[in-house]
Amino acid sequence: MRQGGTVSPFPSARGHLGNGTSNQPANDWEQRYRRTVILGDTVATAFVVAAIGNFFGVRDAANWHEKWGILAFCTELLVLGSLAVSRAWAPAVLGQGAEEFRRLGRSLFMAVVVLALGGIALTSRNIKLWIFVAVPAIALTTMVQRYVLRLWLHRQRKEGRCLRPVLAAGSRATVRDLITRTRKFPHLGWRIDAVCTTDGLGLHGDRLDGVPVVGRLADVADHVRVDGYRVVAVTPDPHWTPDRLQRLAWNLEGSDAEMVVAPVLMEVAGPRLHVDAVLGIPLLRVSMPTFTGGRRAVKEVVDRLGAAVLLLLFAPLMVCVGLLVVLDSRGGAFYRQRRVGKDGREFTIWKFRTMVVGADRARAELADRNEGAGLLFKLRRDPRVTRVGSVLRRYSIDELPQLFNVLTGSMSLVGPRPPLPEECAAYGPDIRRRLLVKPGLTGLWQISGRSDLSWEEAVRLDLRYVEDWSLALDTVILWKTLRAVLYGQGAY
Incomplete structure (x- = not known):
């Protein structure tokens, strides 16, 4: 089907047309995308297993079918079975968020455990190859192919296709507020096509921010059955009592609609939010944020090892950058500044110098031109920035020396932005929660626009990271940082 000049392998999801017809194409593209992911995982697994089997099996060609063939078949079967059992192909997690990769990782770990137990039971000496080589290679291949598919899906959604x-x-x-958020982040796959309000009216008659108001809250189920919406998003309103929500859920049974209820909570999600049934009452249970324990220990190890590896890889580049900084303007190659870290402890941050010597003293003269949000001081065309410095800032190369801070333990690879002492002095109790974890070389603020963000949005992202931290979220942020750095969005 040709749309907008590009050929799409999935049917369009144009949403509600206001003509009383069902939006069946939305369900079609979801199912076809899911089948594409399953096929991709199957082909990737088969390719890795066949490549490893052929490479190592030629050394023992006489027993190929007896040894390697059976192990190869069992490995592929275990991987695909684990993906199915862990619901790694559930439509709700495909195409967005860290949950997709979290389930993928959990599935592959399950396959490793079963392979290890099977190897012990069968006293197989060849099982180590499949545990330590095959499964990691499968993980890398499947994650890359899923990420490529996700990029394609997000591009389609930005063009108005493949939306629910x-x-x-x-x-x-x-x-x-929900309409504003869905328009700002189309890659999440939602498009508000109709609205129901308490009195059936919007801000301007029958419309709310350009979206038609089709009825009252009591009429939601009727509109879903007639017009075939894929998602019913229930937002806070005094009308929604427990009885009315329960009745709405019953009335939506048998339709293709998914009911999503926004709880009246702070922004808590991911691994901290659970649904429990206590005495027959469904309750949302919010677990405490994790600041210690095994996962934090893993994060510490990954930080130190990752910083060491990256410093070795970037050492030639850092030497060249240091020379360019010194040759471009008077002064040293590095700039040191006091920042506030975990639990309010101050430390010295290292960066490549991007401004002229004495730039800190000149800041007061530029105070009336400040374009930064909230407590931040930023200028898009800062006269203190050197020629080399502007390039370093655009691609975040000036922050590479902070890897030394990560290596010594004062920073993490991923975390909130490290604030200045004067910023912390103006923090309220809620914003001070940013200091419960180590500041990061990158974070949600880095991949979401950096200096283009409002102060409130930057704080919200930092607090969200503190509250919902997980190893999977760190992995996603690190992956997305590369693209953010290449495009240079919000860097000045």
């Missing part, structure tokens, strides 16, 4: 038509139901203020 959504009916939003709640107060005008909360629905309006």
Whole structure:
């Protein structure tokens, strides 16, 4: 099907057309995308298994079918079976968020455990190859192919395709906020096509931010059955009592719609949010954020090893950059500054110098031109920045010396932005929660726009990281940082 000049392998999901017809194409593209992911995982697994089997099996060609063939078949079967059992192909997790890769990693770990137990039981000497070579290679291959598919899907969504038509139901203020967020982040796959409010009216008659208001909150189920929305997003409103929500869930049974309820909580999600049934009452259980324990120990090890490896890889580049900085303007190659780290302890951060000597003293003269948000001081065309410095800032090369801070333990590879002492002095109790973890070389702020973000949005992202931290989230942030650095968005 040709759309917008490109050929799409999935049917378009154009959403509600206002003509009373069902939006079946939305379900079609979801199923076809899921089948494509399953096929990709199967082909990637088969390719890795066949390549390893052929490479190592030629050394023992006489027993190929007896030894290597059986192990290869069992490995592929275990990997695909683990993916199915862990619901790594569930449509709800495909195409967005860290949960997709978390389930993928959990599935492959399960396959490793079963292979190890099988090898012990069968006293097989060849099982180590499949545990330490085959499964890691499968993990790398499947993650890369899924990421490529995700990039394609996100590009389609930015062009208005492959979106789930959504009916939003709640107060005008909360629905309006949801509309704004879905338009700002189309890669999440939602498009608000219709709205139901308490009185059936929007801010301007029958529309709310350009989206048609099709009825009252009591009419939600009727509109879903007639117009075939894929998602019913229930936002806070006094109308939504437990009885009414339960009745809405019953009325949506038998339709293709997924009901999503926004709890009246702070922004907590991911591994900290659980649903429990206590005395027959469904309760949202919010577990405490993890600041210690095994996962934090793993993060510490990854930080130190990762920093050491990156310093070795970037050592030639850093030497060249240091020379360019010195030759471009008077002064040293490095710039040192006091920052605030975990638990409010100050440390010295290292960066390549990007400004002229004495830039800190000249800041007061530029205070009236400040373009930064909140407590931050930023200028898009800062006269203190050198020629080499502007290039270093655009591609975040000036931050490479912070790898020494990570290596010594004062920073992490991923975390909130390291604030200045004067910024911390103005923090309220809520913002000070940023100091519960180590600041990071990169973070959610880095991949979400950096200096283009408002102060409130930057704080929200940092607090979200503190509250919802996980190893999978760190992996996603590190992966996305590369693209953010290459495009240079928000860097000045």
